Amino acid sequence: MKKFLNETENFVDEMLDGIYLAHPRQLTYVNDDKRCMVVTNRKSGKVGITTGGGSGHLPLFLGYVGDGMLDGAAVGGVFQSPSAEQMYEVTKAVDQGAGVLYIYGNYSGDIINFDMAAELADFDGIKVRQVVGNDDVASSVVGEEHKRRGVAGIFFVYKAAGAAAAEGLDLDEVTRLADKARLRTRTMGVALSSCIVPEIGHATFSIGEDEMEIGMGIHGENGISRKKLAPADAVVDEMMERIFAEQDYKSGDEVAVLVNGLGGTPKEELYILFRRVSQLFTERGVTAKHVWVGEYATSMEMAGASISVLHLDEELDRLIASPANTPFFCHTKI
Amino acid sequence: MKKFLNETENFVDEMLDGIYLAHPRQLTYVNDDKRCMVVTNRKSGKVGITTGGGSGHLPLFLGYVGDGMLDGAAVGGVFQSPSAEQMYEVTKAVDQGAGVLYIYGNYSGDIINFDMAAELADFDGIKVRQVVGNDDVASSVVGEEHKRRGVAGIFFVYKAAGAAAAEGLDLDEVTRLADKARLRTRTMGVALSSCIVPEIGHATFSIGEDEMEIGMGIHGENGISRKKLAPADAVVDEMMERIFAEQDYKSGDEVAVLVNGLGGTPKEELYILFRRVSQLFTERGVTAKHVWVGEYATSMEMAGASISVLHLDEELDRLIASPANTPFFCHTKI
Known part of the structure; x- marks a missing residue:
């Protein structure tokens, strides 16, 4: 090793010591527990947004805590869920009276613990909503989307929800928009x-x-097929075929694309x-309006990539375009 | 492979196709050659800053082309210098009458080609200055700094020069500040x-x-010593010892730190x-005021890291802090 x-x-x-030492003006923690991360400047009256999940995926999850994105994150061990207690502590810290939205990936440990945290928060009178990312097309068939894992596409859910909360929208509306982003996002890895x-x-x-595994999860969960490594364009074609099969793109439509390194x-x-992804959309008359290429949801040192596509509409376009600034992610109007 | x-x-x-397709509003090219990259919005009257070097180091070199940083880059093959002709074409494109500063790493191929490009530009009446990054402490001893390679620390030279040019300073002043940043930067990998x-x-x-090589270059050039991989803190201590030996840090001083993944x-x-780097500075009463941790100058998929330190003074602090926005790097006031 x-x-x-x-x-x-x-x-x-x-x-975590390193992260707090590097970014003291932006990040801090509560309950004397470094695994309960929150932004330093919580904005009064704003809907709080928190996430949580295992370590080993930087910048996922905690890297999106910051302006225009998330207000807090509960941090677990490598590939392990944080505890319900930690999620609850983060919830209390970020609530500003407008309620809190949980956005996290579809893994059983996280679900159990976030559910328990939501119950504890409810006793305190804190309104909590949940949106559970399940963008990984490879992990279950159409019709059983609720079984799908959450992977890099959760980035778009954070971005949309974070922008909506920053605009001052209420908890129901932030939740509606986060859920819409979730429903319109697909990922293949x-x-x-x-x-x-x-x-x-x-x-x-x-x-x-000389092998690759199409559809592998970000903890090494089995994918769809293991085969000989093909040329890059052929790999993209195979991945995008499954995304195109599930999203009804029309000429003139716009998408946001995330090509993510593992x-x-x-x-x-x-x-x-990305070059090939762009060609495939252009052939269909679809514009890749917002594009990110880099590491956004990793599996430690795993070699590989995922492609996430968010099918935009007018309000999602507005939210994805709006500025954000975290220690790991910065987006300004161009 | x-x-x-x-x-x-x-x-x-x-x-390059992928990069231009992903970032069409920010990046374009001249002379019908994709390897001659320039920003889309060249600002009239501003000193131009260009770089160049081999591919395989993203975000180095071309990733720093953008607002508040560089105006153009000549792009070579993997670990190969671009041609003098390409550098000359970029020079002509970015010159706005205020002259052009070349900032690049200390490699013989790049030096030969940039020198030739500067001569060609001179025939056209374009004033050119050059600052050659040589921050790699491992690559030669004190007293022979001119033999040192340029590695990740060139990031600080770009940042300082880019900010100075954005402030409207003239070519002599931008060059002075770039050179000052160069002289006050040290890197160990x-x-x-x-x-x-x-x-x-x-x-x-x-x-x-179970081995590591201290001081290896970003193309795999020999380092100082190959030994058994030590605990992270011991690795940092060994790297920082050489940086501390060359920079006279006093209690109360401030530095910018870049912990770069290869x-x-x-x-x-x-x-x-970075946690350990921070501890070592704190012990000396020195503040790490600006911190970046991530991938800023890579060697394809090489595992490893480098630590770059810029010894700040008042004017370098101002330039490092100022905002920048490229497709690969974004910095806003916090």
Whole structure:
């Protein structure tokens, strides 16, 4: 295991030390627990938005805590859910009287703990809504979308909800818009190599030197098919075929696209993938209006990529375009 | 070789296609050559700043072309210098009558070609100045700094010069400030694994499963020592010892710090490294006022990291703090 770390059991807490030391003006924590992260400047009267999930996916999840995005995040161990208590503490800290929206990925541990946190918050009179990201097309068939995992596409849900809350919309409206972004987002991923969880110390799975796995999850969950690594354009074509099959794009439509590296893949290659994504949309008369290419939801050092597409409409376009500023993500009007 | 690519000979040009397709409002090219990149909105009367160098280091070099940073970049093949002709074309395009500053790394191919481009520009009456980044402490001893390679610390030179030009300062003043940032920047790197150049198809060098190489260059140039991988804090201590030896930090001083991933190292680990960097400065009474942690100068998929430190003074602090916005880098006042 070639990693920069001290004792493996301190991996997450030392990472958090580093984050708070690097970004003291933007991030802090509550309840004397570094895993209960909140923004330093909570805005009075605004709907609070929190997330949570396992570590090992930076900038997911905590990297989106900041202006125009999220107000807090509960941080778990590597690939582990944070506790209900931690989520509850974050909830109390970010609530400004307008209620709190939870946005997180569709994993059983997170669901159980966020549900419990919502109940605890309810006792305190804090209104809580939940939107559970399930954008990973590979993880279940059409008709069983509720079984799908949440992966990189949750970025668009954060962005839309964060902008809506920053505009001063109320909890019902922020929730409606987050849910609309969720319903209109699809992601497909492909893995080329495994990640290594520090506490385990060896590769989560093995994959041949000439193989790729289409549809693999961000913790190494099984994908749809393992096959010989194909040229980049053919890989994109196969991934996009499944996204096109589920979204009814018409000529003149607009989309937001996120080509996301899983950790070990150079940005150069991600742009080669985007080139083909762009060609496929252009062929259909669809405009990729907002584009992000880089690392937005990783699996430690896993080589691979995912493509997320948000089918825009007028109000989603407005929310995706609006500015945001976190220590890990910055977006300004161009 | 597990890479997302089509034909290896098209790697750089398809990457550039992807970049122009992703960021059409910010980036374009001149002379009908995609390797001659310039910003779309060149500001009249402003000193132009250009860079250039080999591909495979994203976001270096072209990723810093944008508002508040650079006006153009000549793009070479993977780890290869662009041509003098390409640098000259970029120079002509960015010159707005106030002259052009070249900022690039200390590699012989780049020096030869930038010198030739400067001569061609001189025939056209374009004033050109040059600042050659040489921040890599590991690549030569004190007293022979002119032999040192330019690595991630060039980021600070771009940032300072870009801000100075955006303020409307003249060519001599922008050059003075860029050179001051250069002289006050030091970098140390450590590699854990090799990169793979697409056209070559196999690892540039081999390194044992439990080894690291302190001081390795970003093309795999030899470092200072190869040894058993140590705990993260010990690695940082060894790297920072050489930086501290060359910069006279006094209690009350301020620095800007860049903890840079070389491509394959997760952000989580970079923050563990920064934690220790921060501790070492705090022990000395020095404040890390501006901090960036992430990938700023890579070597394709190489695992490893570098630490760059800029010793601030009042005017460098002002320039480093000022806003910038490129497709790969965004900085706003917090």
